Amino acid sequence: MPKHSRRLLRGLGLVTVLALGATACGSGDEDSGQKQVGAADVQAALKKGGTVTVWAWEPTLKQVAADFEKKYPKVHVKLVNAGTNNDEYKALQNAISAQKGVPDVAQIEYYALGQYALTKSVADLGPYGAGKLEGSYSPGPWNAVKSGDGIYGLPMDSGPMALFYNKKVFDKYKIAVPATWDEYVDAARKLHKADPKAYITSDIGDAGLTTSLLWQAGSHPYKADGTKVGIDFTDAGARKYTATWQKLLDEKLVSPVAGWSDDWYKGLGDGTIATLPIGAWMPANFASGVKNAAGDWRVAPLPQWTAGAHTSAENGGSSLALPELGGNKELAYAFVEYADSGDGVATRIKNGAFPATVKDLNSQEFQNTPFPYFGGQQANKIFADSAKSVPTGWKYLPYQVYANSIFNDTVGKAYVSGTKLSEGLKSWQDKSLAYGKEQGFTVEQ
Incomplete structure (x- = not known):
């Protein structure tokens, strides 16, 4: 070697x-x-x-x-x-x-x-x-x-992605299920105005969710070819993501509750966290961790970055x-x-x-399986369609575990301070590249 x-x-x-x-x-x-x-x-x-x-x-x-x-x-x-x-x-x-x-x-x-x-x-x-x-x-x-x-x-x-949403909450406030991320922001505004304790989702900065949404938006931030690596969070797809998600942060429309915490499960149960854009492996977690909200939740396709598109991502x-x-x-x-x-x-x-x-x-057996938790909905049809709609060509860094470990110290600042999301991504990019160079990778700027 x-x-x-x-x-x-x-x-x-x-x-x-x-x-x-x-x-x-x-x-x-x-x-x-x-x-x-x-x-x-x-x-x-x-x-x-x-x-x-x-x-x-x-x-x-x-x-x-x-x-x-x-x-x-x-x-x-x-x-x-x-x-x-x-x-x-x-x-x-x-x-x-x-x-x-x-x-x-x-x-x-x-x-x-x-x-x-x-x-x-x-x-x-x-x-x-x-x-x-x-x-x-x-x-x-x-x-x-x-x-x-x-x-x-x-x-x-x-983990093809979908949008899990609380139908009971959406019906109560007459909110339509968003088909685009712009509609998602509008739904977030309407919900929070109707109930200041309710939020469209919970997000305190998550590397997995961020990279999945970048993937769906058509961004290709990571380049990896053997020992050559590059990162660019400024392409067109990344700009779509940052422009939209920044609105949610600026207007304080996402709950500052940590995912997978007791408060998170409580929010999913009482309707104060009304949606989750997440992978298709989530249903079992709802059934075991949010038992009191059985029947309230449903599954919809992931909102699109461009109206009329049909694109998903893995999570x-x-x-x-x-x-x-x-x-x-x-x-x-x-x-x-x-x-x-x-x-x-x-x-x-x-x-x-x-x-x-x-x-x-x-398989018909798989797609026609009813989910009692989701009111009998055949949610696998949505998940299977999502799996077919994942763009190919996505890459991770050959040291993505390390990169994800510094996410909260870089991008995470946009969730707790005045740092812009684009600035946080630039910091993540710079520190990840610096680490790669330190480890002996050839870094492409």
């Missing part, structure tokens, strides 16, 4: 490239993991059996693991919750650094996968036959697991990947394919997951 590459991401606290010296940078095919693995090799591994250690926090995998073991009695799936997102990534980094205790399979969110792919911390699944699955997934998730010619994970779920979602230092590659891949493309998908959908697989998104 070149010395330059060894410097990359050294300070992330998430991926340690130096630990990969012997394995990820070996010269032989066996060392690099790039040998071709046929279906017969995978089947032979299943027949032989063994233990597959899976690090994941996603709850539906518990049943998937049990079903996999029942189908392949000689295989034991050791499912470990090593923490949610950042906590797991830190544990994974520590294991990679020590070259000890690295799992065979790891859940890695789409925004974080790029840094693992760049440093070859996860195996390219192409040699295992993953390429044949390309048409099986909706565009957003599949694009997220690819890097260059490699496939570094299989999509586990997806959240994870892959299952094979850490390069993990073992049992054939057996691990067999589990990942089962969970993310095989029989495990139906199991996960039944238990509340939102699929990334096209056949499931398009």
Whole structure:
């Protein structure tokens, strides 16, 4: 491995490239993991059996693991919750650094996968036959697991966006469901005027929501080509976003309540937070966390930046990947394919997951499923349509985890001070680029 590459991401606290010296940078095919693995090799591994250690926090995998073991009695799936997102990534980094205790399979969110792919911390699944699955997934998730010619994970779920809104509140104040973001601002004004305690949504600055809305607006702020990176938050799409969202901030039309807090759940329940633009994985959280508002809420397509358009974006979602230092590659891949493309998908959908697989998104059974919480609405029709409307070509930085960690110190200031959103984005851009340069990336201005 070149010395330059060894410097990359050294300070992330998430991926340690130096630990990969012997394995990820070996010269032989066996060392690099790039040998071709046929279906017969995978089947032979299943027949032989063994233990597959899976690090994941996603709850539906518990049943998937049990079903996999029942189908392949000689295989034991050791499912470990090593923490949610950042906590797991830190544990994974520590294991990679020590070259000890690295799992065979790891859940890695789409925004974080790029840094693992760049440093070859996860195996390219192409040699295992993953390429044949390309048409099986909706565009957003599949694009997220690819890097260059490699496939570094299989999509586990997806988060096409929609607008969740409180119909009871909207009906009470005779507010029409907004079809555009300009109408959304108007609805925010009307609602807050009618009830000064009520807000159109809650937002104290969230990197995931911001990047998703930029994505939907047609912005392409991130450029990433190997070790070359660039950031530009001033393109036409970004200007659409900042101009509209700045109105909500200037007029104090969004609730200053932190997402996922007790007050947030309370606001969703009592109508003081009237909408959520968020991913299609949200229904289960409503059903479990906002039980008192069952029947009040509905789902609508995401408002558009241009009237008459039909564009969405992804918000959240994870892959299952094979850490390069993990073992049992054939057996691990067999589990990942089962969970993310095989029989495990139906199991996960039944238990509340939102699929990334096209056949499931398009199935009548899936689309016609009524949601009692949403008054019997067949919300999956809206979610599935949203998944088809996600623009391709979106990229994250290969150190997006770090970039997101400084969001509140940069863009977040626009939510608590007189800083303009565009200024906050410029600060985020500058500090993210400075970090990239410090880590050895070639920064394009």
